[in-house]
Structures are given as C-alpha cells and as structure tokens.
Amino acid sequence: MADLSQAAVFPGELEDEGPRPGAWTRFREYARRHPTVIVGGGILILMALSAVAAPLIAPDPLRLNPINRLKPPSEAFWFGADFLGRDVYARTIYGGQISLMVGLAVAVISTAIGLSVGLVAGYVRWVDAVVMRVMDGLMAIPGVLLAIALISLAGASIVNVIIAISIPEIPRVVRLVRAVVLTVREQPYVEAAVSVGTRLPKILLKHILPNTLAPLIVQATYVCASAVVIEAILSFLGAGTPPEIPSWGNIMAEGRTYFQFAPWMIFFPGIFLAVTVLAVNILGDGLRDSLDPRIARRM
Amino acid sequence: MYAYIARRLLATLPVMAVVGIAVFLLLHLTPGDPAVVIAGDYARPEDIEKIRENLGLNEPLHVQFFSWVGALLSGDLGTSIFSNLPVAKLIGQRLEPTLALAIATIIFAILVAVPMGVIAAWKAGTLTDRVIMVFAVLGFSVPVFVIGYAMMWLFSITLGWFPVQGYKPIGDGFWPFLRSITLPTVALGIIYVALIARITRASMLEVLTEDYMRTARAKGLDNNALLIRHALRNASVPIVTIIGIGIALLIGGVVVTESVFNIPGLGRLTIDAVLRRDYPIIQGVILIFSGAYVIVNLAIDLSYTVLDPRIRY
Numbered sequence A: 001m002a003d004l005s006q007a008a009v010f011p012g013e014l015e016d017e018g019p020r021p022g023a024w025t026r027f028r029e030y031a032r033r034h035p036t037v038i039v040g041g042g043i044l045i046l047m048a049l050s051a052v053a054a055p056l057i058a059p060d061p062l063r064l065n066p067i068n069r070l071k072p073p074s075e076a077f078w079f080g081a082d083f084l085g086r087d088v089y090a091r092t093i094y095g096g097q098i099s100l101m102v103g104l105a106v107a108v109i110s111t112a113i114g115l116s117v118g119l120v121a122g123y124v125r126w127v128d129a130v131v132m133r134v135m136d137g138l139m140a141i142p143g144v145l146l147a148i149a150l151i152s153l154a155g156a157s158i159v160n161v162i163i164a165i166s167i168p169e170i171p172r173v174v175r176l177v178r179a180v181v182l183t184v185r186e187q188p189y190v191e192a193a194v195s196v197g198t199r200l201p202k203i204l205l206k207h208i209l210p211n212t213l214a215p216l217i218v219q220a221t222y223v224c225a226s227a228v229v230i231e232a233i234l235s236f237l238g239a240g241t242p243p244e245i246p247s248w249g250n251i252m253a254e255g256r257t258y259f260q261f262a263p264w265m266i267f268f269p270g271i272f273l274a275v276t277v278l279a280v281n282i283l284g285d286g287l288r289d290s291l292d293p294r295i296a297r298r299m
Numbered sequence B: 001m002y003a004y005i006a007r008r009l010l011a012t013l014p015v016m017a018v019v020g021i022a023v024f025l026l027l028h029l030t031p032g033d034p035a036v037v038i039a040g041d042y043a044r045p046e047d048i049e050k051i052r053e054n055l056g057l058n059e060p061l062h063v064q065f066f067s068w069v070g071a072l073l074s075g076d077l078g079t080s081i082f083s084n085l086p087v088a089k090l091i092g093q094r095l096e097p098t099l100a101l102a103i104a105t106i107i108f109a110i111l112v113a114v115p116m117g118v119i120a121a122w123k124a125g126t127l128t129d130r131v132i133m134v135f136a137v138l139g140f141s142v143p144v145f146v147i148g149y150a151m152m153w154l155f156s157i158t159l160g161w162f163p164v165q166g167y168k169p170i171g172d173g174f175w176p177f178l179r180s181i182t183l184p185t186v187a188l189g190i191i192y193v194a195l196i197a198r199i200t201r202a203s204m205l206e207v208l209t210e211d212y213m214r215t216a217r218a219k220g221l222d223n224n225a226l227l228i229r230h231a232l233r234n235a236s237v238p239i240v241t242i243i244g245i246g247i248a249l250l251i252g253g254v255v256v257t258e259s260v261f262n263i264p265g266l267g268r269l270t271i272d273a274v275l276r277r278d279y280p281i282i283q284g285v286i287l288i289f290s291g292a293y294v295i296v297n298l299a300i301d302l303s304y305t306v307l308d309p310r311i312r313y
Helices: A002-009 A011-017 A023-033 A035-052 A088-123 A125-140 A143-154 A158-184 A188-195 A200-237 A248-258 A264-291 A293-298 B002-029 B034-039 B045-055 B061-073 B087-122 B127-141 B144-158 B174-208 B211-218 B223-261 B266-275 B279-307
Strands: none
Touching: A023 A035, A035 A088, A035 A264, A088 A125, A088 A158, A088 A200, A088 A248, A088 A264, A125 A158, A125 B002, A125 B279, A143 A158, A143 A200, A143 B002, A143 B223, A143 B266, A143 B279, A158 A200, A188 A200, A200 A248, A200 A264, A200 B144, A200 B223, A248 A264, A264 B127, A264 B144, B002 B061, B002 B279, B034 B045, B087 B127, B087 B174, B087 B223, B087 B266, B087 B279, B127 B174, B144 B174, B144 B223, B174 B223, B211 B223, B223 B266, B223 B279, B266 B279
16 A cells, blocks of 8 residues: 555656565665675674674683683684683684774774865865875885884874874875866866856865765775774784784784694684675675676676 | 886886885874884983984984985985894895795786686686686685685695795705795785786776777687787786786785794884884885885886887877
8 A cells, every 4th residue: 555655646656667666675686686795794794793792792801711721622612712721712702893993993084084185186286286196105105014113103002003004095095086076077067066156165065075975985895804904914913903902913913823733813813804804895896886887897 | 208208207206205204204293202202111311312313303303304315315224223233234134035025926926817817807707707706805805814824724734845934045945945935925925816817807808898809809810819919918007007006915915924924024124123113124114115116116107108009198
C-alpha cells in the first residue's frame, strides 16, 4: 500500500522504473555490484567493534605473569604469551584501538587541511604557484623518514604520531583537490556564477567543493590505509606510539628478539595489521568504482 | 627538447630548496629548545651548551640557515653529536648495503611486475587476470615487515635456505651476497611489484583498444611483437612514472627492511640516530634520500622524450 500511495504522488517515476525498491533490495543490488565495498567495510566494522569492545572480549593486556613467559598459542592463550607472560591476544585486540584511531584521525586531518589548501590553490593563481612548489618539495621527502624525524624531536605520543603521519600525507590530498578544481573552474556554470558576481568563498564552497568529494572520499581511505601502516612502522622502529601502549607495531617490536622461537608475538599482530590495511584498501577500490564509473573502467 | 631539459633541470631547484628549508626548520619549529631536546633527559648544562655550539644554535636563524646551506653545498653534512664523525663519512660507510638493496629491489620489481601487468591486460577478465589483480591488492596491503618476517620464518628458520639475518657485501663474493639479499629484496619488492603491475595493466588496457593495435593485428603480427613492440612501448610512460613515484615508497620500506633483516645500511643508521637523538645524521639521511628521489624522477621525466617521441614540450 505504501508503494501505491508513493506512486500516486510521483506518477512519472512509476512509469519509468516501477515502485521504488525497499532499502534492503537496494542494499543487495549495491552489494552485488560492488562486493568489495561490503567486504572491506564489513571487515573494518568487525575490527572496530572488537577494538571498542576490547574490555569485554579480552583479558587485561598489561597483566604480567612470568610463569606464562613465551607460552605458545593454546586454549588459555589464543595467540600465545609474550616475554613478560602477557596475553598476546588481549594485546592484539587492544592494539586495534590505536591503529584504527590513528588511521581515522590522520585521514580526517590530512583530508581537511589538504582540501582547504587545494581548493584555494586550484582557484587562485598566485597562491597556486607558491603552494605547489612547497608541496612538490614536501613530497620529495620520504614520508616515513619525515615522520621519524618529527617524532624524534617532538617526543613519542599518540598525538605527535598522528601529526607526524598527517604532514607527509597532506601534499597528496592537495594535488588531488587542485587537479579537480582546475578542471571544474573552466565549467560554464562556474563562469556563470562568476559573471553574476558570486563571491569567491561561495564559488569555492558551493560550486567547486561538491565536485571534489567523490575522489576525496576515495583518497581518504588510501590515506587511512597508509597511516595505519606508517603508525605500525614507526612503533616497530621505536619512534612511534610510546612503548608501554600495546599497539601492533609495539607488540611486533617486542617480539623481534624472540622471533626465532616465539614467532606468534609478530605473526598475530602482523596478520591483524595486514587484514585491516587490506580491508581499507579494497573498501577504497570499491568506493572508487562505485563513485566514479569512468575511472573504474580504466583501472 | 633542450629547452625542455633546461626547464626541467631548473624546476628541481625550488624543490630542493623547499626540502632544504623543511629539513632545516624541522629542528627549529618543534616545540622546546632543540639543544635540550637533542641532549635528552639526563644531560648536564655543559652538554647542552656543547650541542648548541656544535649546531651553531647561538646564531640568529637566518645566519644559521645560510651557513648550513653553504656547508651543504661544499659537501659538509655536519658532524654527528654522538660519535663526532662527519655525517657525510658515516653515510658513505653505510651507503653500499642500502644501494645494493634498493637497486636489487627495483630490478626485481620491474622484471616481475611488468610481465604480470602485461599478461593481466592481455587476459583481461579471465581467471589469470583476477589472480594477478588479487595478488596486486594483497601485495599492496601486507606491510613489508609482516612479509619479511613471514618469509624469514618459512625460508630461513624452517627450510634453512637462506641466512636468517645479516648482510654480506658484494666484495665477499657474489653468491653469499645474493643469498643475504634475496629475502630482503623480495620482501621489500612485493609492494612495488603490486603497484607497478596495477599501473602496467591499466596502461596496457588503454593502449590495447587503440586503432593501431587492430591494424597491427590485421597485418598478421604475432602476439609477442604486438604486445611488446606496439602495446608496451606505447604504454610505457605511465609505467615509468609510477616506478619513479614508487621510489618514495621504496625508501620508507628500506628503513624497515634493514631493521627486520639486520642490514647495516642507511636505514639502520637513521634508527640508531633517532634513538640517540643524533639530529645531524637524521638531517643528512633525509637530505640524501630526498635528493635521490628528486634525481631519479628528473631522470624519468627526461626519459619521456626518448620513450615517446610524440611528447614535445
């Protein structure tokens, strides 16, 4: 009945496409066409849930118990125990909190800053010349090294890790946004807006910004994946999250010395890390295909 | 073309200038007195003063900058705070393993990735294509240290085919060198292989639909000539570009790989310097790596004119 009443309101729609399918049908259709979005997103949701629910599903990640030192995986210790007898399963589950938080924060920060800079650079010629030279220079500095240097000076803390990873990611976002702005600014509707005297902030926000959103969302997922990896790298190298916090990189770093006879300290957080990055990447690929079919055909 | 080369050479100057300023300012923009930060928590006042003296921190900022740049241009990267040796010399000592690993990885990646991408494009839509693309996504997602440890566990510890860790210089004989560098090369190369294979496939797919490809096939050319001489040649510019951009990825990976496999290269030098807050070394290594990135990408930009004579600037 609900469909019929809708059809009465929008008769044109009924003729063309029939009644509007329910949310579940539409979801299934989307899932069929873009399975990677659902798989990647699903894995990420599971990871996020387990990280949030860590206190409920895992024992204390910091409790020492020297008797259990380096115990291999068993029923009591699903992922084994580390060199202080701490539960690797608990530490790995808790480690997800750090990785996901850093990944999300870096994606949001670098996209927000990159978007603002890119919008202005793409539209205002003289800003463009200066900003892009600076961005070219920053992109020439390897991101991991830049982050390591920043951490070694600013000190190890989660906030510093987030800032240090965001800075090298910003130029990539700026470039992307600028490229979109450069093509959009030539469109007739932008010229029309300019000709009727629309002010610059309104042109940028109302006419240009919406066009950057689809590629930006895709880019944000790749930034997130890269941030999760770099956080793990920094922690693994001893220049990241403070060592007392169980992040995946830290757990692996502690496992290095014992790798030959206790590889579980490295393998389990490593598998979680790889699966998370994989999920973010395939989510990004799927979103790219679903948001911009033109690129999808080429890639 | 010479005008293009000259313009391209000139364009690297602002990039290197920005790199220089950024590396210089790193030390000064971070909160706190840099000398105190470098000296660490247990430093005595005279240690801090010595570091301040060593880095010239008592001078005004612009004086510091220009004397630093002046020294750089004459090849002086500064002096290590920890060992008091010139940074340029320390970097020189550690250059060989890093260079060997990087070159081996680039060769390995190109040799594996380009044929993979070509085959995937040629067999687009088939199972072969799917398998290759799944590998590309996987390879791009599994971090180098996870791959490194997995390979070390399987091939070194369990099967005993390769030494577990360490590095043998090429001067000690080619075979031991090859054995010590195989696993690090493959571990570091996989992400690079994934990246290049993906772009190769995309670029080839685009070229394969061109009219001249149909003409070439109509002439009766065999598949090899068709794929390599006609398609790959025309698809080469994006592939070469991604190889250059990927160098940045490679440099980050080198640092990690050296730590995993205990290779005494620039990456280990950097990590040791970070732990000791030996800032001149960190600065020097960043400058060297960034310079390498800029030079490789300059060479690649210049190679476009050779690869694709249609490109005229």
